[in-house]
Amino acid sequence: MARTMKAAVFVEKGRIELREKPIPEVGPNDALLRITTTTICGTDVHILKGEYPVAPGLTVGHEPVGVIEKLGSAVVGYQEGQRVIAGAICPNFNSYAAMDGKPSQDGSYLIPSGRCGCHGYKATAGWRFGNLIDGTQAEYVLVPDAQANLAPVPDGLTDEQVLMCPDIMSTGFAGAENAGIRLGDTVVVFAQGPIGLCAAAGARLMGATTVIGVDGNDHRLEVAKQMGADLTLNFKRCDVVAEVMKLTGGRGADAAIEALGTQQTFEGALRVLKPGGTLSSLGVYSEDLRIPMAAFAAGLGDHTIKTALCPGGKERMRRLMNVIEAGRLDLSPMVTHHYRLDDIVAAYELFANQRDGVLKVALKP
Amino acid sequence: MARTMKAAVFVEKGRIELREKPIPEVGPNDALLRITTTTICGTDVHILKGEYPVAPGLTVGHEPVGVIEKLGSAVVGYQEGQRVIAGAICPNFNSYAAMDGKPSQDGSYLIPSGRCGCHGYKATAGWRFGNLIDGTQAEYVLVPDAQANLAPVPDGLTDEQVLMCPDIMSTGFAGAENAGIRLGDTVVVFAQGPIGLCAAAGARLMGATTVIGVDGNDHRLEVAKQMGADLTLNFKRCDVVAEVMKLTGGRGADAAIEALGTQQTFEGALRVLKPGGTLSSLGVYSEDLRIPMAAFAAGLGDHTIKTALCPGGKERMRRLMNVIEAGRLDLSPMVTHHYRLDDIVAAYELFANQRDGVLKVALKP
Amino acid sequence: MARTMKAAVFVEKGRIELREKPIPEVGPNDALLRITTTTICGTDVHILKGEYPVAPGLTVGHEPVGVIEKLGSAVVGYQEGQRVIAGAICPNFNSYAAMDGKPSQDGSYLIPSGRCGCHGYKATAGWRFGNLIDGTQAEYVLVPDAQANLAPVPDGLTDEQVLMCPDIMSTGFAGAENAGIRLGDTVVVFAQGPIGLCAAAGARLMGATTVIGVDGNDHRLEVAKQMGADLTLNFKRCDVVAEVMKLTGGRGADAAIEALGTQQTFEGALRVLKPGGTLSSLGVYSEDLRIPMAAFAAGLGDHTIKTALCPGGKERMRRLMNVIEAGRLDLSPMVTHHYRLDDIVAAYELFANQRDGVLKVALKP
Amino acid sequence: MARTMKAAVFVEKGRIELREKPIPEVGPNDALLRITTTTICGTDVHILKGEYPVAPGLTVGHEPVGVIEKLGSAVVGYQEGQRVIAGAICPNFNSYAAMDGKPSQDGSYLIPSGRCGCHGYKATAGWRFGNLIDGTQAEYVLVPDAQANLAPVPDGLTDEQVLMCPDIMSTGFAGAENAGIRLGDTVVVFAQGPIGLCAAAGARLMGATTVIGVDGNDHRLEVAKQMGADLTLNFKRCDVVAEVMKLTGGRGADAAIEALGTQQTFEGALRVLKPGGTLSSLGVYSEDLRIPMAAFAAGLGDHTIKTALCPGGKERMRRLMNVIEAGRLDLSPMVTHHYRLDDIVAAYELFANQRDGVLKVALKP
Structure with missing residues (x-):
C-alpha cells in the first residue's frame, strides 16, 4: 500500500483542490476505508464559499462508500476487504449525549473540555468527516469509533444505490x-x-x-x-x-x-x-x-x-439500506452525474451552480 | 332564582365594569354554575388594556369554582348542588382536533365553517370563557359541553386550594x-x-x-x-x-x-x-x-x-386536584388577596399593577 | 318513513335470525342511519356460537355504511341524506377514559356507576353496536354520540371501498x-x-x-x-x-x-x-x-x-378513508361475497365455515 | 500493586467462597477499579442456589463503588485515583441493540455470532458483571467499555449513598x-x-x-x-x-x-x-x-x-446520582448491615434468609 493519497482539500475561500496527503495511521478503535464512491453535499458548497468555516488543509466530504483497508486492533466483527458505508455523522456512542438520546450532538473526545469525562459536549460535534477531521473526498478516509460506525453493505446493492444513505x-x-x-x-x-x-x-x-x-x-x-x-x-x-x-x-x-x-x-x-x-x-x-x-x-x-442533524451509526445505516434492499425506494435516479476524483474541481463547479439538472454527483477515486 | 346577575363586563379599552345581565338559558349539553370563587388572570389584564380583542359586552374571566345550579337535559352523572370546577379551556371533545390529540385548539361549534362537520377548527378556539362566550367573573356562568368539562371537587378541599387548577x-x-x-x-x-x-x-x-x-x-x-x-x-x-x-x-x-x-x-x-x-x-x-x-x-x-395552550376537561382537572389532595403541592399561598365581586374594579387595579406583592386574587360574588 | 324495520337478531346460541323491530327514536345527541352496506365479523360468529354473550333480542353487527336519516337536535355540521360511516367502536369522547387516552374503553353512560360522573368506566365498553346496543345488520341503526362518531364518506368512494374502515x-x-x-x-x-x-x-x-x-x-x-x-x-x-x-x-x-x-x-x-x-x-x-x-x-x-380494541371516532375514520382515497391501499378485493340482508342466515353459514375462499361478505338491506 | 486479589467465587450450587485470583489485565477500552464498597443482590442469591446458572469459578456481584486503579490506553477523560461507580449492566453502546434503544440487551463482543458485526445479540447480554465476566465482590474488578460505563461520583456523596445506583x-x-x-x-x-x-x-x-x-x-x-x-x-x-x-x-x-x-x-x-x-x-x-x-x-x-432489565451507562448513573445529590431521595437507610469482604459467607447467609430486617448489606474489601 502506498504512503500517500489524493484528497480534496479546502485551501481557502473559493478553493477546494486535490492534494497529496499521507494515508492516516489506524488507532485501536479506528478503521481505514478505501473510498470507492463518494459525493458532494450542499454543505460542502457552503465550505467552499467560506460560509461554513473549516480549517485550511482539511479534506472535505462526508458521504463514504468503500472497502475496509485496515481495522483497528480493538474493532471486532468486520473483515478487511468488506464493503461498508459510514454515516456522514459518526457519533461517539460512548458519550453522554449519545446515551441521552442525541448522538449526533457529540464527538466528545475531540473537545478539550470533554476530557473531564463528565460534561462538555457541543452542538453538532458528532459531525466529524470534513468538519473536524479529514473527510471522504479522498482515496482513503479514517473512520473514528469504527465499531459503532461501520455498516456492511448487503450483497447485491451497488455503490450508487447506497450513496445517499450516509447523509x-x-x-x-x-x-x-x-x-x-x-x-x-x-x-x-x-x-x-x-x-x-x-x-x-x-x-x-x-x-x-x-x-x-x-x-x-x-x-x-x-x-x-x-x-x-x-x-x-x-x-x-x-x-x-x-x-x-x-x-x-x-x-x-x-x-x-x-x-x-x-x-x-x-x-x-x-x-x-x-x-x-x-x-x-x-x-x-x-x-x-x-x-x-x-x-x-x-x-x-x-x-x-x-x-435535526443527520442521524448516524451502523444501526441507522442498516435500516436505511433495508429500505433500499426491500425495494421500497430507489434513490439511484438522484445520481445524475459521475466524475473521477481527479476532476473534483469541475464536479464542484457543476454542483455549486446547479447546472444541467444536477441532483447528486457520484465521485470515484 | 333571580332572572339577572352581576357580571364583570369588558366595556371598552381600559374599562371592565360590573353590569347586570340575564342569567343564561341552559341547553341540553350545558350546565349552569353558581360561582363561589373566581380570580383574575394576566390574560384578563391584556383584555382590559385592549391588547387582546374581545367583543364589548362580554363577561370576562375563565377560572371557575362553583356549585351546579342547573344541568342540561342530556348531562348525566352529576347532581345539582354539587361543587365543581371547570377548566379555563372547555374543549369540545367531540371535535376533530380533540380526537387528533389537541383538544384546546377546538370549540368547533362556534365556527361557521365548522358546521360542515368535516374541517374548520381554529387555533385556540377551545378557550371559550371570557373569550368567545361569557366568562366566570359573574354570579353565574354557563359551562358548554358540560359532560366533558365539569369536574367534581373532592370533599375537604377549599375553593382557594383548587382555584389555580382551571388555568x-x-x-x-x-x-x-x-x-x-x-x-x-x-x-x-x-x-x-x-x-x-x-x-x-x-x-x-x-x-x-x-x-x-x-x-x-x-x-x-x-x-x-x-x-x-x-x-x-x-x-x-x-x-x-x-x-x-x-x-x-x-x-x-x-x-x-x-x-x-x-x-x-x-x-x-x-x-x-x-x-x-x-x-x-x-x-x-x-x-x-x-x-x-x-x-x-x-x-x-x-x-x-x-x-401550549392550557389543557382542560374533567380528567385533567381530576388529576390536578389529585396532586393537591395528596399534599404534593399547596398553591393556596399564591392567593395573596381577597375581594368581593362588587369590588372588581379595585381588584383589577391592584392586580394589573402588581402592587402589594400580589400573586393571585380570590374574587367571591 | 316506516315504523318498523328488518334486523338480524341474536335469538339464542346457534340462531341469528331476521326479525321485525321498531325503528329507534332519535335523542338529542344521536343520529339514525339508513344502512346501505354492512358486513359480518368474526366476533359476530362468536356471538352466534354463544361464545361471546349478548342479550337475546339484540340486533347484531357493528360495521355500518349508510345515509343519515335523522339527526338529533344537538348534532351540528351534518345533513340528513349525507353518506357516512361510523366506527365499530363508538366511544363517548366526553368520558374520563377518552380524555385519558383510551376512548375505546368507555361508553360510560351505559354503566350505572358511571352516573356518579367521577369514575366507573369498564373495559371494552366503547364497543356498543351489537354488543351493548342494537347493531348494524338491520335496515336502520342508531348512532350514539353522533357528533363524535359520524364520519362523512368522500365522494367517489364506494360502499365496498370503505366497508373495512369501521372495524x-x-x-x-x-x-x-x-x-x-x-x-x-x-x-x-x-x-x-x-x-x-x-x-x-x-x-x-x-x-x-x-x-x-x-x-x-x-x-x-x-x-x-x-x-x-x-x-x-x-x-x-x-x-x-x-x-x-x-x-x-x-x-x-x-x-x-x-x-x-x-x-x-x-x-x-x-x-x-x-x-x-x-x-x-x-x-x-x-x-x-x-x-x-x-x-x-x-x-x-x-x-x-x-x-388493542379497535379505535373509533370520526377523526380515525377520516384518516382511514384518506388512506383509501389516496390509493395507498385497496381493500375492496377483501369483499369476496355479496348477500342481501334477507339472506343473512346463508351469509353467516358461509362466513362461519370459511367456505368458498370467503374473506368478507357485503350485506345490503 | 499485588498480582492477586481476593474474590467471592461461585464454586458450585450452594457455595460461594472467597478465593485468590489474578488481578486482571487492562485492555485499551477497559478500566480496573479497586472496589471500596459493593453489595449483594437477590440475583446473587439465585446464583448461589443454582437457580441462575453461571460458570463455576466466576466472581459474583454486580454493584461496584470504587476508585480507578488503571485506565485502558484508549479511555480518555478520567484519572487514575478518581472515585466512580459503574452500572450493574455495562452495555456495549457501540452495539446494534444499543443504537436500537435497548442497550441492556447487548454485550455483543462476548457472543461468537456477534463477531459477524451485523447481527447476533442476545437477551440480557448487557449484564456482564458476575454473569458473563468476573464481578464486583472482589478487591478489583475490570470494567469493560469503560468510556461508556465509568461514572464519576460527585464529591460529598458517600459510598453508601451511591451504592444503590448501579442496580x-x-x-x-x-x-x-x-x-x-x-x-x-x-x-x-x-x-x-x-x-x-x-x-x-x-x-x-x-x-x-x-x-x-x-x-x-x-x-x-x-x-x-x-x-x-x-x-x-x-x-x-x-x-x-x-x-x-x-x-x-x-x-x-x-x-x-x-x-x-x-x-x-x-x-x-x-x-x-x-x-x-x-x-x-x-x-x-x-x-x-x-x-x-x-x-x-x-x-x-x-x-x-x-x-425491564436494569439500565446502565454513565449518563444513567449521572442522573441517578443527581437525584441523590439534590436530596430528592435518600437510599442510605436501605443499607441495614455492613460486612467485610472476608466475611462474605456470613453476609450471604444473613441476606439469603432475610434475617434481622436486612434490606441491603454493604461489603467492603
Missing part, C-alpha cells in the same frame, strides 16, 4: 420522523432538492397520504412526483398557504418539513400548519429566523418545532 | 410536561409569576432535580424557592446563561420553560439549553419572535420548541 | 401502530385473516421493510402477498421461529402482531422477537394465556406486549 | 419509567423489597399522587411509607384488588409495578389495572406466567405489559 436519506428521513407522521397525515415539504425529496419519500413511507412538494423549480417538482410527492406546488405560480388550506378543507397540514434553510421556507412551513401541527426543520440557516406571531397563534397554538 | 396550574404543568422532563434533569424556568411558579413546581414533581427559577423580582424569587425551585437567579444581577453553564459543568440545561411571553425570556430559554434540549413556551407573545442562529446551532442542534 | 382496517392498523414500527423494521404477522391482512398492510404503510405473513392456509398467504406481506410462511410446512431467525440473521423480528387469539399465535409472536421487541396483540382470546419463560427472558428482555 | 435504584426507577407515569396517577407496587421500594420512590418522584405499596411483611410496609408509598396494603390481611378498586372509586390503578417475579404478584398487578392501564414488570421469573383472561379483557383492554 441525504438519513437527514431527509429524520425530517419525516421528527414530523411525527401518522397514518392519513397531510405533509407539506418545502424545497425539493435532494434532502427535500428524501423527506417527501420518507413521509410517504411512514404513512402520510397527502404529501405535497413545494419548490420554485419545475424540474425538481417533476422529480418530486416520481420520488414521493402526491401533489406539487410551484411557489412562483401559486399562494402555497392558500392552496394547502384549500386542499385540506381549511384544516391545515398535520406537519410541514423545511428542507432548505431560509426565512421564506421556514415561515411557509409554519403558516400551512393546522393548530397543533409540527414544523420539522432540516435546513442549515445562515441568518436569524423570525417567527410571525399570527402563524404562531401568539404562542398558544400547541405547535412543535423540531430541528 | 395557572394546568398551564404551568403543561409547560413541564412539554419539556419532556426525565429523572435527573436540570430545568430553567424563565419568569416566576404564577404560571412560572407552577411550571417550576411541575418540573420538580415530574423528577427534575435541579430546578432553576429566573426573574428580576426578588420577592418572586423568594416565593419560587418555597414553591419548587432549587436555585434562583435574578437576571438583573447575573448573566443567566453563564450561570447555568457553570451550574451544569458546561453541559447546558436539559429543558427551559418560558413563562412570560417576551423576546428576552424566549431567547434566554434557548441559550441555556444543551444541544438537543427542549424549549417549552407558555407565554402569550405580542410581537414576532427572533431565533438567534448561534443559539439555534444554525438549525442543526436537534432542538425542540413547543408551545 | 377490520382500524383494528389491523392499530396492531401496526401498537407495534411501534420504525423505518426498516422486520414485522411478523401471525394469522392472515381479514384483520391480519390489514395489520400486514398497515405495517408496510408505516415503514416496515420486511413484512412476514404467517398462516396455515395457502390461499390466505397468496392474498397476503397482494395486500402487504413481503414474505409468507405456512406454519404447517416450516418452523416459523427458525425461519424468522434465519431471515433476520439471528437478530429476531422488531415486532410481531398476533391476529387470531390463540395460545399458538401469541406464543409464536413472542418467540420470533428480538430482545427488546414488541408483541402487538389483536386477537380475542377465549382462554388464559401462558407466557413461556425462555421466550420472555425470565422477565429481563425489555419486552413490550400491547393489546 | 436497585436504576431497576426500580426503570419500573416507574416503564409505567408511563403521569401527574396524578395511582400506582400500585407489588412487593416492597429493595427494588419495589425504589420503584415506589421513583413513581412518586415522577408525579404519581397515590402510590400504594403491597407486601406481606409489615416491617417492609413501614419502610415503604418512609421511602415513597402514600398507602400500604398487607396482602395477608386484605383483598388487594378490592382495596385498590375502593381507593380509586372503581376506576382501577393507572399502572402497577411488579417487583418480585411470581405468578401471584404478576397477576395482582394485572387485576388492579384500569382498562388501558400498564403493568410494568421488574421481577425475575422462574416459571411460565399465566395471564388470566378476565383481567386481560380477552385481549381487548388496551393493556400494556413491559419488562
Whole structure:
C-alpha cells in the first residue's frame, strides 16, 4: 500500500483542490476505508464559499462508500476487504449525549473540555468527516469509533444505490420522523432538492397520504412526483398557504418539513400548519429566523418545532439500506452525474451552480 | 332564582365594569354554575388594556369554582348542588382536533365553517370563557359541553386550594410536561409569576432535580424557592446563561420553560439549553419572535420548541386536584388577596399593577 | 318513513335470525342511519356460537355504511341524506377514559356507576353496536354520540371501498401502530385473516421493510402477498421461529402482531422477537394465556406486549378513508361475497365455515 | 500493586467462597477499579442456589463503588485515583441493540455470532458483571467499555449513598419509567423489597399522587411509607384488588409495578389495572406466567405489559446520582448491615434468609 493519497482539500475561500496527503495511521478503535464512491453535499458548497468555516488543509466530504483497508486492533466483527458505508455523522456512542438520546450532538473526545469525562459536549460535534477531521473526498478516509460506525453493505446493492444513505436519506428521513407522521397525515415539504425529496419519500413511507412538494423549480417538482410527492406546488405560480388550506378543507397540514434553510421556507412551513401541527426543520440557516406571531397563534397554538442533524451509526445505516434492499425506494435516479476524483474541481463547479439538472454527483477515486 | 346577575363586563379599552345581565338559558349539553370563587388572570389584564380583542359586552374571566345550579337535559352523572370546577379551556371533545390529540385548539361549534362537520377548527378556539362566550367573573356562568368539562371537587378541599387548577396550574404543568422532563434533569424556568411558579413546581414533581427559577423580582424569587425551585437567579444581577453553564459543568440545561411571553425570556430559554434540549413556551407573545442562529446551532442542534395552550376537561382537572389532595403541592399561598365581586374594579387595579406583592386574587360574588 | 324495520337478531346460541323491530327514536345527541352496506365479523360468529354473550333480542353487527336519516337536535355540521360511516367502536369522547387516552374503553353512560360522573368506566365498553346496543345488520341503526362518531364518506368512494374502515382496517392498523414500527423494521404477522391482512398492510404503510405473513392456509398467504406481506410462511410446512431467525440473521423480528387469539399465535409472536421487541396483540382470546419463560427472558428482555380494541371516532375514520382515497391501499378485493340482508342466515353459514375462499361478505338491506 | 486479589467465587450450587485470583489485565477500552464498597443482590442469591446458572469459578456481584486503579490506553477523560461507580449492566453502546434503544440487551463482543458485526445479540447480554465476566465482590474488578460505563461520583456523596445506583435504584426507577407515569396517577407496587421500594420512590418522584405499596411483611410496609408509598396494603390481611378498586372509586390503578417475579404478584398487578392501564414488570421469573383472561379483557383492554432489565451507562448513573445529590431521595437507610469482604459467607447467609430486617448489606474489601 502506498504512503500517500489524493484528497480534496479546502485551501481557502473559493478553493477546494486535490492534494497529496499521507494515508492516516489506524488507532485501536479506528478503521481505514478505501473510498470507492463518494459525493458532494450542499454543505460542502457552503465550505467552499467560506460560509461554513473549516480549517485550511482539511479534506472535505462526508458521504463514504468503500472497502475496509485496515481495522483497528480493538474493532471486532468486520473483515478487511468488506464493503461498508459510514454515516456522514459518526457519533461517539460512548458519550453522554449519545446515551441521552442525541448522538449526533457529540464527538466528545475531540473537545478539550470533554476530557473531564463528565460534561462538555457541543452542538453538532458528532459531525466529524470534513468538519473536524479529514473527510471522504479522498482515496482513503479514517473512520473514528469504527465499531459503532461501520455498516456492511448487503450483497447485491451497488455503490450508487447506497450513496445517499450516509447523509441525504438519513437527514431527509429524520425530517419525516421528527414530523411525527401518522397514518392519513397531510405533509407539506418545502424545497425539493435532494434532502427535500428524501423527506417527501420518507413521509410517504411512514404513512402520510397527502404529501405535497413545494419548490420554485419545475424540474425538481417533476422529480418530486416520481420520488414521493402526491401533489406539487410551484411557489412562483401559486399562494402555497392558500392552496394547502384549500386542499385540506381549511384544516391545515398535520406537519410541514423545511428542507432548505431560509426565512421564506421556514415561515411557509409554519403558516400551512393546522393548530397543533409540527414544523420539522432540516435546513442549515445562515441568518436569524423570525417567527410571525399570527402563524404562531401568539404562542398558544400547541405547535412543535423540531430541528435535526443527520442521524448516524451502523444501526441507522442498516435500516436505511433495508429500505433500499426491500425495494421500497430507489434513490439511484438522484445520481445524475459521475466524475473521477481527479476532476473534483469541475464536479464542484457543476454542483455549486446547479447546472444541467444536477441532483447528486457520484465521485470515484 | 333571580332572572339577572352581576357580571364583570369588558366595556371598552381600559374599562371592565360590573353590569347586570340575564342569567343564561341552559341547553341540553350545558350546565349552569353558581360561582363561589373566581380570580383574575394576566390574560384578563391584556383584555382590559385592549391588547387582546374581545367583543364589548362580554363577561370576562375563565377560572371557575362553583356549585351546579342547573344541568342540561342530556348531562348525566352529576347532581345539582354539587361543587365543581371547570377548566379555563372547555374543549369540545367531540371535535376533530380533540380526537387528533389537541383538544384546546377546538370549540368547533362556534365556527361557521365548522358546521360542515368535516374541517374548520381554529387555533385556540377551545378557550371559550371570557373569550368567545361569557366568562366566570359573574354570579353565574354557563359551562358548554358540560359532560366533558365539569369536574367534581373532592370533599375537604377549599375553593382557594383548587382555584389555580382551571388555568395557572394546568398551564404551568403543561409547560413541564412539554419539556419532556426525565429523572435527573436540570430545568430553567424563565419568569416566576404564577404560571412560572407552577411550571417550576411541575418540573420538580415530574423528577427534575435541579430546578432553576429566573426573574428580576426578588420577592418572586423568594416565593419560587418555597414553591419548587432549587436555585434562583435574578437576571438583573447575573448573566443567566453563564450561570447555568457553570451550574451544569458546561453541559447546558436539559429543558427551559418560558413563562412570560417576551423576546428576552424566549431567547434566554434557548441559550441555556444543551444541544438537543427542549424549549417549552407558555407565554402569550405580542410581537414576532427572533431565533438567534448561534443559539439555534444554525438549525442543526436537534432542538425542540413547543408551545401550549392550557389543557382542560374533567380528567385533567381530576388529576390536578389529585396532586393537591395528596399534599404534593399547596398553591393556596399564591392567593395573596381577597375581594368581593362588587369590588372588581379595585381588584383589577391592584392586580394589573402588581402592587402589594400580589400573586393571585380570590374574587367571591 | 316506516315504523318498523328488518334486523338480524341474536335469538339464542346457534340462531341469528331476521326479525321485525321498531325503528329507534332519535335523542338529542344521536343520529339514525339508513344502512346501505354492512358486513359480518368474526366476533359476530362468536356471538352466534354463544361464545361471546349478548342479550337475546339484540340486533347484531357493528360495521355500518349508510345515509343519515335523522339527526338529533344537538348534532351540528351534518345533513340528513349525507353518506357516512361510523366506527365499530363508538366511544363517548366526553368520558374520563377518552380524555385519558383510551376512548375505546368507555361508553360510560351505559354503566350505572358511571352516573356518579367521577369514575366507573369498564373495559371494552366503547364497543356498543351489537354488543351493548342494537347493531348494524338491520335496515336502520342508531348512532350514539353522533357528533363524535359520524364520519362523512368522500365522494367517489364506494360502499365496498370503505366497508373495512369501521372495524377490520382500524383494528389491523392499530396492531401496526401498537407495534411501534420504525423505518426498516422486520414485522411478523401471525394469522392472515381479514384483520391480519390489514395489520400486514398497515405495517408496510408505516415503514416496515420486511413484512412476514404467517398462516396455515395457502390461499390466505397468496392474498397476503397482494395486500402487504413481503414474505409468507405456512406454519404447517416450516418452523416459523427458525425461519424468522434465519431471515433476520439471528437478530429476531422488531415486532410481531398476533391476529387470531390463540395460545399458538401469541406464543409464536413472542418467540420470533428480538430482545427488546414488541408483541402487538389483536386477537380475542377465549382462554388464559401462558407466557413461556425462555421466550420472555425470565422477565429481563425489555419486552413490550400491547393489546388493542379497535379505535373509533370520526377523526380515525377520516384518516382511514384518506388512506383509501389516496390509493395507498385497496381493500375492496377483501369483499369476496355479496348477500342481501334477507339472506343473512346463508351469509353467516358461509362466513362461519370459511367456505368458498370467503374473506368478507357485503350485506345490503 | 499485588498480582492477586481476593474474590467471592461461585464454586458450585450452594457455595460461594472467597478465593485468590489474578488481578486482571487492562485492555485499551477497559478500566480496573479497586472496589471500596459493593453489595449483594437477590440475583446473587439465585446464583448461589443454582437457580441462575453461571460458570463455576466466576466472581459474583454486580454493584461496584470504587476508585480507578488503571485506565485502558484508549479511555480518555478520567484519572487514575478518581472515585466512580459503574452500572450493574455495562452495555456495549457501540452495539446494534444499543443504537436500537435497548442497550441492556447487548454485550455483543462476548457472543461468537456477534463477531459477524451485523447481527447476533442476545437477551440480557448487557449484564456482564458476575454473569458473563468476573464481578464486583472482589478487591478489583475490570470494567469493560469503560468510556461508556465509568461514572464519576460527585464529591460529598458517600459510598453508601451511591451504592444503590448501579442496580436497585436504576431497576426500580426503570419500573416507574416503564409505567408511563403521569401527574396524578395511582400506582400500585407489588412487593416492597429493595427494588419495589425504589420503584415506589421513583413513581412518586415522577408525579404519581397515590402510590400504594403491597407486601406481606409489615416491617417492609413501614419502610415503604418512609421511602415513597402514600398507602400500604398487607396482602395477608386484605383483598388487594378490592382495596385498590375502593381507593380509586372503581376506576382501577393507572399502572402497577411488579417487583418480585411470581405468578401471584404478576397477576395482582394485572387485576388492579384500569382498562388501558400498564403493568410494568421488574421481577425475575422462574416459571411460565399465566395471564388470566378476565383481567386481560380477552385481549381487548388496551393493556400494556413491559419488562425491564436494569439500565446502565454513565449518563444513567449521572442522573441517578443527581437525584441523590439534590436530596430528592435518600437510599442510605436501605443499607441495614455492613460486612467485610472476608466475611462474605456470613453476609450471604444473613441476606439469603432475610434475617434481622436486612434490606441491603454493604461489603467492603
